[in-house]
Amino acid sequence: MVVQLETPTLNSTLTLPYAVEGLIQVFTSPNRNFFTSVMAQSLRIAGQGTPVLIVQFLKGGINQGQNRPMQMGQHLDWIRCDLPRYIDTPDLDEAENQALQQLWQHTQQIVSAGKYSLVVLDELSLAIKFGLIPETEVLDFLSKRPPHIDIILTGPEMPKSLLDVADQITEIRRSHQP
Template structure:
């Protein structure tokens, strides 16, 4: 005879002792660097069926912008700022500043909608350090994002406040001198 276990029925509410929380990961380096490990992680996760967004705030040159994302497969959207050049200085003209602000506002909006499970914010530290995106807004964005969304921040000289909220910090260092 099989013993009957007192188990909750399918219709009863079962509360779990935990919930899945998205992580904040930081990839930083002392120099401006293309973080191939971050990009390969994003491609791998998108290939497994998870929606991913990559936002490159300071990369331009291809007149892309939020209205013309590169779609790599059905799960990866890649957006660059709608600029004729890459930003390497805090001095932007009004059109460039407006394009960057539109991209930042768009990023906040789509992340709050919960469409993406992983969002990569490339060179966000430089945008903050150049005074183009307020650090306080980034901290608020991280706090208010949907709980399931993983965020990857990349760039050199990551502000301490962002390091303090990170769940994981990866520092890329060169171990040899040229």
């Protein structure tokens, strides 16, 4: 779980006697599904006053690009790709690809600014698998993020390179067949 400490941001006056280092967490599953525990954790942390950003790369359909984030409470921003549908194939038209690339660029910029303490990158593994976001860019992004930011990556078939840099890996699977 992510620590519930106030963490330093760009405008913070808080000084701790030790450095708070953010974690990279991976939640993966053999199937594409909604990671309820990740969303619940995000809502709980935001409810305690910690700034949280949820980015859903492959979900669309509600006219909610990076210029129109959904704000859930004072501390949780939720953005999706500005598309009329969800992405379930690597075959995007030019406008769809541009919307996804704009969201990825926006995500990198906003995380670099250090405003959020927790950032959830939902279904990032599928965006990589589909060839829509380069794996090398994601690794570079993770290595250059401000050190206090916790990152949660979700999605099926998480690339090994991302598993290798993760501090925690949670695999969600069925324990029995119905």
